[in-house]
Amino acid sequence: MKPERLDALFDAWSESRLTPAEATELSAHLRADPDARARFREAAAFHGQLHAALDGLNLDQASAPAKTLDFPQRSRTLGFVAMLLGVALTVASFGWALASRADRTVSRSLDIQDGGFDGVAGKIAAGFPASAFTWGGDPSEVVRAGEHPTALRFLEAAGEQTIPNSPRQSCDVFQIVDLRSVRDQLLTSGEAFVELSVSLRDDRPAGSETIRFISKVYVFEGSPADIVGHWPPVADQTLGSGAQFRVSRGGADGAWRPLTTRCVVPPTAGFLVVQIGVGSAGSPGSTSPKLGSQFADDVRLTLRTRPSKAELAAR
Numbered sequence: 001m002k003p004e005r006l007d008a009l010f011d012a013w014s015e016s017r018l019t020p021a022e023a024t025e026l027s028a029h030l031r032a033d034p035d036a037r038a039r040f041r042e043a044a045a046f047h048g049q050l051h052a053a054l055d056g057l058n059l060d061q062a063s064a065p066a067k068t069l070d071f072p073q074r075s076r077t078l079g080f081v082a083m084l085l086g087v088a089l090t091v092a093s094f095g096w097a098l099a100s101r102a103d104r105t106v107s108r109s110l111d112i113q114d115g116g117f118d119g120v121a122g123k124i125a126a127g128f129p130a131s132a133f134t135w136g137g138d139p140s141e142v143v144r145a146g147e148h149p150t151a152l153r154f155l156e157a158a159g160e161q162t163i164p165n166s167p168r169q170s171c172d173v174f175q176i177v178d179l180r181s182v183r184d185q186l187l188t189s190g191e192a193f194v195e196l197s198v199s200l201r202d203d204r205p206a207g208s209e210t211i212r213f214i215s216k217v218y219v220f221e222g223s224p225a226d227i228v229g230h231w232p233p234v235a236d237q238t239l240g241s242g243a244q245f246r247v248s249r250g251g252a253d254g255a256w257r258p259l260t261t262r263c264v265v266p267p268t269a270g271f272l273v274v275q276i277g278v279g280s281a282g283s284p285g286s287t288s289p290k291l292g293s294q295f296a297d298d299v300r301l302t303l304r305t306r307p308s309k310a311e312l313a314a315r
Helices: 003-014 020-032 034-056 076-091 094-102 180-188 309-314
Strands: 106-109 140-145 148-154 170-178 189-202 211-220 238-248 257-264 271-280 294-307
Touching: 003 020, 003 034, 020 034, 148 271, 180 189, 180 294, 189 211, 189 238, 189 271, 211 257, 211 294, 271 294
Parallel strands: none
Antiparallel strands: 106 294, 140 148, 148 294, 170 271, 189 257, 189 294, 211 238, 211 271, 238 257
16 A cells, blocks of 8 residues: 555544545555554554543543653644644633533443452452453452452562563553444544543552552454463554553552543554553563552443544534
8 A cells, every 4th residue: 555545544534534445444454564553553642642632631630640742743644633733722712622522522331341350259360361351460369458349459560471581570460352342433433542440559558669550551453362372462563552650659548549541542443451550660670569458449441432524514
């Protein structure tokens, strides 16, 4: 496929006018061309950052420190999108912009399995999940935590199973989420992103060694079977990802604190991988402090879509 055609297909997706036939064409090309996948992943992530930045203005951000979005040089199309965003913020009020976008947003809970950890007794299955909609990962268990009758307790950091002698940097659990039930919605929507929310707790005394909680979403093409036995993924396997962190030094106040992660979902997405973990807050490869007093609960995954221009015109 010529670069001009790829640009045209991405323009159609970013401007909410991609047809099902064009989505099929784009998907086939992305599967066949790693360079095209990389270009599309970068552009789609930037496109999603713009809208997530607007949406985030109306949400409680107290759970995470403020961060500056780093927008490197992009294509002509994305520069035009950014210019329009700047004009909108200058000429119109934030309230009007957010309200007009919110009116067109459709939210749907995705089928994450056992987000409250009510269906697991004792230890979480060891290793990366072998199938969709099951929890698996590093040493962890389901216990009572304060007023929560069931919650995930992170027990011990571990290295990557497929990487010999990898550092014990964090304790992570995973779930694969199949997107077949929302495939038509993704193909026909103007844009889509997911929100992963989780409640976290650190029961250590105040002033303990610094740790870092992580909440992350990866987006892939294909089917869940493609990732089993191949974790962690290499860079060109993912369509995109989103991550948020919470740094903690304990406090033992029994408080559950929220953490929300957002990630753009291109129309060609086939499944997601959800990752929740805790471990070292140091440089990559740093060994995790001792764990066992950290908990997670109320894991929720929400798909948010906005209709295409054709749908808006029909209304």
